[in-house]
Amino acid sequence: MTVQDVRGKEFRLSDGTRLQDLLDVENGYISARIVSDPELYELEMKKIFARVWVPIAHVSEIPNKGDYVLRYIGDEEVIVARSEHNTIHVVLNACTHRGMPVCRSERGNSSHFRCPYHGFTYRQDGQLIGVPAHKEAFGEALDKELYHLVQAKVAIVYGLIFATFNDNPPPIDEYLGTMKWYLQMMLQHTPEGMEVIGVPQRWVVKSNWKLGGDNFVGDAYHTFMTHYSAVQLRIVPSGDPKFAYYGVHVSHDNGHGLGLIGAPPEVELPRFYGVPEDIAKKIEATLPPGQQKAFERLAYIHGTIFPNMSFGYFSWATEDGKAPGSYLTLRQWVPRGPYEMEVFTWVLAEKEASDAWKHLARETFVRTFGASGMLEQDDAEMWSNITRATKGFIAREKLNFIYRMGINRKPEQGDWPGPGTVYQGDYSEQNQLNIWRAWARLISE
Amino acid sequence: MEHLDGQLDGQIDEKAPAIVIGNEFTQVIIRKVYTRNGERLEIFSPKLDRTIWLDPLALESLTWQEPEVFTSFLAKPFGY
Incomplete structure (x- = not known):
């Protein structure tokens, strides 16, 4: 096993505390601050949940074309959907226009998502495809092709759907490593x-x-x-x-x-x-x-x-x-x-x-x-x-x-x-x- | 050729019981309607107050459409 040691890291919190002073993994002591500090919570959203592969759903929850469920990566809501072409997509549930969640039902079936605020309409993969009164409202100023609900990368491992908003994530097999052997045993x-x-x-x-x-x-x-x-x-x-x-x-x-x-x-x-x-x-x-x-x-x-x-x-x-x-x-x-x-x-x-x-x-x-x-x-x-x-x-x-x-x-x-x-x-x-x-x-x- | 207005208000002899198809985005009411000489499927949107009657050939043609066809229909999300 690779020992992913934290020694030598000089990361400091805003009050000057060194992260390494909160964890002594060699001797087995962890500060209670780690499970209670709001500053660390914000760092977790940014440095962990925005970077790693997060399992969020199982394929059997969306067995048919158009099925979707709402889930969370960190504390942010995402749509997990199966497209009309039978591919699985994960997108941030926030409209590109003003950020309104385009899906508000926890689960359902739909070929497209229509934002309840202004009616911007998206395909299940997050591509913007419809804008009400497009010509009168935006004319040439809005090219639908350019806009997309914020898209996550998706990997499916023995039916478990993983997603990440990291643009360059490690390959999922590398991320799971030897854990994958056990996932196969339990899930497949x-x-x-x-x-x-x-x-x-x-x-x-x-x-x-x-x-x-x-x-x-x-x-x-x-x-x-x-x-x-x-x-x-x-x-x-x-x-x-x-x-x-x-x-x-x-x-x-x-x-x-x-x-x-x-x-x-x-x-x-x-x-x-x-x-x-x-x-x-x-x-x-x-x-x-x-x-x-x-x-x-x-x-x-x-x-x-x-x-x-x-x-x-x-x-x-x-x-x-x-x-x-x-x-x-x-x-x-x-x-x-x-x-x-x-x-x-x-x-x-x-x-x-x-x-x-x-x-x-x-x-x-x-x-x-x-x-x-x-x-x-x-x-x-x-x-x-x-x-x-x-x-x-x-x-x-x-x-x-x-x-x-x-x-x-x-x-x-x-x-x-x-x-x-x-x-x-x-x-x-x-x-x-x-x-x-x-x-x-x-x-x- | 003479154009007849109000085609959708044409004579209906009988309407079958309606079924409702809905999700969080919209809801439509569909039913079979019988005319003097044949039958069609009526799709009614209560939200938009619009109706279309589709005959068997038009309905059959839907079965070979790609999903992109419906995506292009929705480019105008409310029909305008």
Whole structure:
């Protein structure tokens, strides 16, 4: 793994503080200021969200020509649309004339977008194609060909739609690096891949946006305390409070990371998360051997695609006497100022699966994660209170978070078949430090 | 040749039940209309108070149009 160190960077905030004095990634200390400073929030919008690839939607959300959804890159709204020519486009939702959002419905189907202010009309790729009373109003002074809603570059990886407003982004494969191997395992283990069930659930949490990604990328340890009631209720079938320890903790370049948890060797786990037999056969025929071996005996995956898209691939028992249900959830921590985020959560299942399996996935999801989910509410309680407790001057000046779990542990591949920097045992804060390294590198550039 | 005004106000024997097609941008009401000798599809825009009747040949010709044709129609977003 390339170590993206922040030492030697002399970036200073407006009060003269050096960025490097806020992060000691070598020794595992991060200043509370990093999750609460409005100046850093502005820098994040400019130096992170305007530059990196941001995953914002899944192709199954816009399956037909003309389908669109509204999403966010940083705190700015974009339209994700499938054109009449079946190509996917992402544009800033602001008219070239006065900046009015041209789409105000969260999702819909249309061959063109017409601005409600003056009627400027755009094709789905953002090209201006219509201007009311063009001759009388503008005459020769406006050449429609020259104007376009601000356009993002788009990349699709195993159905996940990434976009960036960076004119010269790194190739998406380079940006994702070894994380891509795991995305294939989760999103494309059958020929048709995963499908979003329903629409994303959304809610606002009074928390800094980074706390979600920090948790999902590597915090297997909080399950012990925060989610203890899930253990007591046997939603965690083994009933073992240390259930999230038994796995690997994997870091990738550019801040991406994940943890993959099975169970102690003596505990039996259903194959491929207990998918029905027909789906298991498709997995055998689709996934390369390495991913198949990794995916075969797992119960929980948690991770974050830097900067703000996390995922969970979970199996929970939510009803007595019934087999556990499994699902993949994507979750985006959309920034809304330094002290608030809007959470978008999706639930996905194999597209080819039966309605019964999809129903079980969704039912298991809404009982555990999503707005009504027990574990989701556990987390939101923590993150909102962290922001409440750390946005004051004293916390910002004097509080350093401890990120020393696993800091002396060396990478160890063991028999894990997947790429990345692998640590045995998922109780570690290496992935979190890896995010902070990527964050600091971009802020200081 | 004699020009007959008000073609769209011509005699309609019967109108089929209407269906509404809408999205956040506009809404149209469409229905089949029966004339003495045949039938057409009526598209009505309540917002613009405009109507067009399309016969089977005109409708069929729409099926081979490229998306750009409709883009060119929308160069005048309200018909002017």
